[in-house]
Amino acid sequence: QQQVKQSPQSLIVQKGGISIINCAYENTAFDYFPWYQQFPGKGPALLIAIRPDVSEKKEGRFTISFNKSAKQFSLHIMDSQPGDSATYFCAARNKAAGNKLTFGGGTRVLVKP
């Protein structure tokens, strides 16, 4: 059972465009929602994270939008650059379950120059 569903699986965007990745979850016990960026052959790097009591968080070109009632959250990458080409994973943490992270399936983003 996939507890965090991520879409799309892949995304191609032009340089300067906006990349949008969506995630949906079912477990209302999740209390923390980080996004990770992973380059080939490397470990995931924490990009930005949000707690469910906040509807939006922005850090530079990266913004998380969070809709608690719909149990959905999304990552927006503004002014996408070729260096942003990577795989992005949303995740959800259940503190009551030992702080485990449940990952979405990942989105491969390609930014064309």
Place this chain on the structure above:
Amino acid sequence: GAVVSQHPSWVICKSGTSVKIECRSLDFQATTMFWYRQFPKQSLMLMATSNEGSKATYEQGVEKDKFLINHASLTLSTLTVTSAHPEDSSFYICSARLGGGLDTQYFGPGTRLTVL
């Protein structure tokens, strides 16, 4: 801050041998570390949760005797793949939990294991 290292970054071994992978939190103490496995073009799969000074908690379907985890100190956890076989070939990634206000997981760079 919040740097996690792994060693080795890649390893090739013969079938039947054991391989040890180290995970270190370099600038913080981590009471909890996690071990993940990732196949090509797939998401991360949690294998086990490692707590300092206690036995690891394994996810369903993960063989405890196959993947030995030791968390001997607040900055070091090790994963030993025993009697490795080609199907154990994968990308193994650890993470360390930074508690306190941020309380998030920081990941190591991963270890590529190839079993011949």
